[in-house]
Amino acid sequence: MSQPRTTAPAVTCFGPDFPFAYDDWLSHPAGLGALPEAAHGAEVAIIGAGIAGIVAAYELMKLGLRPVLYEQGRLGGRLRSERFAGAEDVIAELGGMRFPTSSRGFYHYLDLVGLDTAPFPNPLSPASPSTVIDLEGTTTYIEGTGPLPPFFAEVQSAWAEALEQQSGFAALQAALRARDVAALKSLWNPIVAAWDERTFYDFVASSPAFARLSFHHREVFGQVGFGTGGWDSDFPNSMLEILRVVLTELEDDQRLVIGGVEQLPRRLWAHAPSRLVHWPAGTT
Template structure:
């Protein structure tokens, strides 16, 4: 028997089903919007072929360009680097089948809008080997010089299980997690908004650590310390402790940190395949049209200047080519508007510029090596256990992830995955120096394992905060930054903007409520598509309204500013 609540006039409440990344700030069913047979919208035929600039060819830019093309427009994509952005998959020299995922690498099943595109281009996924996940052979938690081996959480000492129980209790008592999960399962907009709008007011100024420290279940510093190192889902969360508690609740409520998948062959295939994909349904273009066919030679180079001229926005690229467009979708990280692109200040309002300036990024470093085979699955004759496991530690590596494609094939090790301060410890080190430091730490955890003897190629590494076109791994709001995030997310609805501020549409995970998750990048790209559609005189079908059409009914709660 299914539970029902009155229709919210946006869409009817559904029977119970899986948790998805539906809300909570803006509970709009992007997955349903995409699948509706009436399509996203239509434009006047006189607008078919109109050029619209899309800055950035990460997943947000490629999705925006793809859907604008399907509407009959001609997207002109600019990219400073390569198609994919932080969906960057690097193959090891001489081993084209072995991939290091430098940015995005795990995607929750709850990301149903993202998986629409994964399915569209025919990619396959498999479970990601997160700590203690069902498909992870084993996990080692190494804290304060003591290691614990586990297949399932119950294998860990009672103190660890108590910390897990404390987290569940804190969420139940302080954040209405059961009621919110149930409402998201049923896409019960009224209940989601009722709970979330209250919690936004309660937790806007609260940090993740402050929430834990004020919860009766976490009265012990010892428990908070263990939780910071081991965390929930993907591992330790102490590097998120300074962030707004709202950021954490969005992840928990929407299942974003559980049941995660990896894309077989590398996640960069998604934007690359979408670039080449020829949609079955397309307005204004001949069958067989793709983004690739509209961009002979690939995307245009990096944007260097954005100006308002006449009735459009003028874009100047790195090759000094200048073109004017009626609309521009901007998807890179927003700090590039401050440091890399000469932008006419009138294109954004002063409050929006303040929100851009206050953007806070998480730093992150990774180190990968390729090895001759998945030797970690060898059994230790003394213990009968695998000689090495997925590892969480308070030592320099922090997180070690293991990937294999069979017992007799080369395998990939992510020897270190770090964030923020831990990432900065690596920033000034070369790849070889990083490898030396990490192997030294791992030798303390696995004294009988000679990892280096299995390495068959040069290490691959990255620090996202030193990447000039990114300046960080992804956005994460600090306490008190909800108002800034609301300004950025709602920017696609421009009816009340001054004319000089219209036509530039911000998208990407900087703009979304879930920084660091590709789902947020994709859904904000779809917001921008709706914005361009409306700006150019088009509209979504009455029976398939877009995010801007229902905005007033489900808009993120507005907090007072004075």
């Protein structure tokens, strides 16, 4: 989809580098595409039976090809859920565990195989409405229903201000919401040129919003962070990586898969599509 939308839907992983409406494509009534009849039944090798490999195999099978997956371990790749002997209702996610609702392609397949989700208990989220921060011997208890303590509110405000001052964040996200490719690229491409070789820490340290505060504010921003936790381990990374995360709200509204996310690749492996080319009905 390359034309702007007339309404402003929720933020999705539409861009910003290579804007494409994967959710619209996946849900299109005509399917993902078509192959010439002469290609039907042709084998296609897929290396790895992680979620990417299984999704690729599933969609290629629907088009009439014969995907052959090669996997040395078990299905699922980094979507791996472990149960414990004697406590079958306890599940440990050893790979992916938090899935933002902006990732519409992922939720397309969750819905397809009938899996349910619940809010992930990130600090101060509805599923975990209070938290304790213990920093340098000072303990602070915070409840999500009330205002942040003044110091943490200053850090939060500085981060929001820095994003707006140095990336034009509001306009950028508005273009992303509207799926206005021309507007999005006109805003994003200069940011790429300016920040491709500059770090997350450079962004924070050089921002007027943080510059007028103490160094301790910057420290706390790294240690406590925003969204799901501290970000100081990402300070050496390119600022573009961080902007991609916050712009598409990958740190917001995260959910877990009830019963374990490994169910997704396993159910997809056994799922018989309602629309299938070449293969008999019921093929998985």
